[in-house]
Amino acid sequence: MAGAAEEPSPELYKIRDARTSQNAVQAKFADFYFHALDAARSLGCHLDDPFMTLSFLGLCVIPELKLTDKGLVDVARFELVSPFV
16 A cells, blocks of 8 residues: 555564653652652651762772761771861
8 A cells, every 4th residue: 555654563662662661660769769758858867868878878989988978987997087188
């Protein structure tokens, strides 16, 4: 038939389905994350994003220094360090 639209290939459906399921996973994660932020705030946390702060605590590329909500900490000496030289 001249001018008739072709049926999309099955591969295009697979790509669409993968994107849809990825978006659903992202939406579910975002919902969970915002519930966790609300829970932290209800417990008295005043940080804008406490989980981002926690993500720096386990940073192993600089094992002697850790960034905390109190500042930069020398782990070996258990004391705060000035970030300025």
